[in-house]
Amino acid sequence: MRVVHVSPVNFGSSGTFGGGERYPRELAKAMAAQVPTTLITFADSDAEFTDGDLRVQVLRRQGRYRSALNPLSTAYLPALRGADIVHTHHLETLTTDLTLLSSRTSRRVFTTDHGGKAPRMPGYRLIQRRMTGLLAVSRFSAQFYPHLHDRTSIIYGGVDTNRFRPSDQPRTGNVVFVGRLLPHKGIDILIRALPEGCQLDIYGRRYSDTYRAVLTKLADGKKVTFHEDADDDEIRRAYQTAGVAVLPSVYQSAYGPGSPRSELLGLTLLEAMACGTPVIATAVGGMPEIVSDGRTGLIVPPSDIGALQAALTRIQTDRALWAQMSREAAARVAREFSWAAVSQRCLDAYRQYPL
Secondary structure: OOEEEEOOOOEOOOOEOOHHHHHHHHHHHHHHOOOOEEEEEEEOOOEEEEEOOEEEEEEEOOEEOOOOOOEEOOOHHHHOOOOOEEEEEOOEOHHHHHHHHHOOOOOEEEEEOOOOEOOOOOOHHHHHOOOOEEEEOOHHHHOOOHHHHHHEEEOOOOEOOOOOOOOOOOOOOOEEEEOOEOHHHOHHHHHHHOOOOOOEEEEOOEOOHHHHHHHHHHHOOOOEEEEOOOOHHHHHHHHHHOOEEEEOOOOOOOOOOOOOOOOOOOHHHHHHHHOOOOEEEEOOOOHHHHOOEOOOEEEEOOOOHHHHHHHHHHHHHOHHHHHHHHHHHHHHHHHHOEHHHHHHHHHHHHHHOOO
């Protein structure tokens, strides 16, 4: 079985530091330990290298079709030769449409959606009939494609549990947020809910100067620190020493457009839980599927400042609850959400849907 994963945007400094870009890299790397696997992605220049057992082929982007999620390269379709299975990431893109249209009768095509949307080919619903299977990151994600229900499996997402794990570093008790500084992430709600005297560390890159200015104003007079250029190691240490990690995402923000597909999964929650850090998440998207309320963290209604503040206070003051959540969070991730576990679910799904 020769597998090719396809990500329309490269993960990292030459692309995007986002969950939808990290996911294909990590899944493909874990899968490469079991079957021959290549990751194809796009950037400003060609490159080829290995990451462990994974072969990474970066194709030079020769243009875009109306979106960064629609890279154009004449080298793309030839690069798929020899693949038995092609697994595209971001369903609603031209890359996935082209892959499906060009698939041979002997090649299976699977897709995982990460919430990105780009202009499509006419008749894309007919094109989707060629898809062998939809491998969704959550039940919430799968509900947006009811016409594919008969070929859908839930594989969730994972964490590198060799890197993200509990440590013996002392806990600061700080509140940590990790994610892009965008309105649908609900960071403004978190700052408003911050209990008096509590330290909040916000890790993430700005995508809107306007929203960043809103956050700066709200943080005035509070113990809030922005870390906009933190690397992966710094973020990992923040998880390992924090008292709680919060992802307060919303479907609708006062500072930006609605986001009905907000948090298809919530990978940063899994990273924090893997480090033994209890989490607080809103009842949004796929987050309630990976956070066990009262056992690995707490679930609160979106945009509810009072409920979020009460949850923060409860975790910070109830040490027995904190210790229980810390143990169960790390154990659940190790059991269900390592990349090896996700890769195995993915391979099982490949075999479930033969030609």
